[in-house]
Amino acid sequence: MNHLIYLAFSLAPQTPSWILWSAFALILVLGGGAGVLSAFLLRDEARIRSKRDTETPPRDSL
Amino acid sequence: MTRKAALLTEALSHLLLSFVCGLFLFGSFAQSMGNDAVLPGTGGVFFWILTCGLRPFFGLILDEYPRLHAQTAGCVLVGIACLLPVAWGWGALLTAAVGYALFLTGAGGESLAFARGFFSRSALVFAGGLLGMSIGTLAPLWGLPRVIPGLLAFLPGGAVFFFAETRKYPRRIRSFRHSVSRNLPKGAVLGLNLVPLLAISFTAALIVPSDFDGYFRIFPALFSTAGVVAGGYVADRFGPRKAAVIGFSVALPLLTVFTHIPWLCCLGFGALFVPLSVVLGTSTISLSTHPHFAFGLCSVALLVGQLPALFGLHITATVRILAAVFLTVALAVSAFLYSDHCKLFARSFLHRENGGRR
Structure with missing residues (x-):
C-alpha cells in the first residue's frame, strides 16, 4: 500500500488537474455506490430480522 | 482439505498474487509507459x-452467487494482464486491477465466512498483501523478463481452485457477534467500526519512514504484515478491545512524535495494523449475510x-497533529465499541464444531 502512495507523492505536483479530478470522481462514484448499497443491505437485514422475530413464537408458548 | 489449510493456501496465494501485481505495476506497466x-x-x-x-x-455478486470461482478467475486475469503486449499498457492495467479485486474479494469474504470467531484466521489471509506488493515493487532492481510474473500469477489460481475455494457457505456469519460490547443499531456498529479503519489508512498513507531506500523499503510493509498477524492472535488470546486499544496506544506516539527515527516508525506501523483484523471481523456483524460485501466496504474505507x-x-507538523487526533478518536471508538468476550465465544464455538481441536 505504501509504495503506491509513494508513487502518488511523486505524481501529485506534476499531474494535470483533470487526472486528479477524474480520480477523485471515480472514488466518489465507487465509494458513494458502496455506501448506498450498504444502506440497502442494512435495511434488508433489519427487515429479515424483524420478520424472524415476529414469526418465532415466544419460548413460553411452546 | 481442512478449512485451516484452505485459509493458509489463500494467505500464500494472496502474498504471491500481490507480489505479481507489484512486479506488473513497477515492471512491465512502467516499461510500457516509456520514459514518461x-x-x-x-x-x-x-x-x-x-x-x-x-x-x-x-x-455483492459473490454473496448472491457463491459458486463463482472468483479467486481463480482473478488470478487468471492478472496472469493475462502480465502477458499482454507492451502496447496494451492501459488495457493490461485495467485487467490486472479487475483480476486483483476479484481475487481479494473472494479470498477476503471467504476468510471472514470461515474464520469461526478467530481473528487470527482472517488476519493470516489479509496480511500477505502488504508484504507481497512491497517485494513486487522492487522489480526494477531485478530486471526480470515480462513472462515471469505472468506465469507466477497462474500458480495461486491453480492452488485456490484445487485447495481453497468452497461452495458450501454458511447462511449467516455470526461467529464475530460477541466482539461488540454495546447493544447498538447495526448501522451504528458498521459506521463506528469504520472509524478505526479510516484512522489506520490515513496514518499509514501519510507517515513515511525517512531514509529507507532500495531493499529497506520492504521494512514498513514487513512490520505492518507482522502487526496484522500478531493482532489476530492478540485479539483471540486477550480479546478484540485489548488488541485494538494496545495497537492504537503504541502507534500514537511512535507515528506522531518519533517519525524521524525509521525503526521506531516501522514499529509504529506494526502496532497500527494490530486492530485491522478486529475491524474486518466486526464488519460481518452488521452484514452477516454478506461477508464479501463487508470486506469490500472495508476496502473502500481504506481507500477513502x-x-x-x-x-x-x-507530512508536515499539521499532518502529524491530524494523525494524532485521528488515532486518539480511533482509540476512543475502539474502547467504546469492542468487547473482550470474543475469545470465550470462539472457544465454545470450536468445542461445539470441531470437538475442541483448534
Missing part, C-alpha cells in the same frame, strides 16, 4: 482506486482514508 514521468504513477493510483473501489460490487495522501498532502 507522470503516467506510471497515474497508472498506480488508478490501479489502486479500481482494485479497492470495485470490491464491494464484486462482493488514503485520499489526502493520494492528492498530494505531504
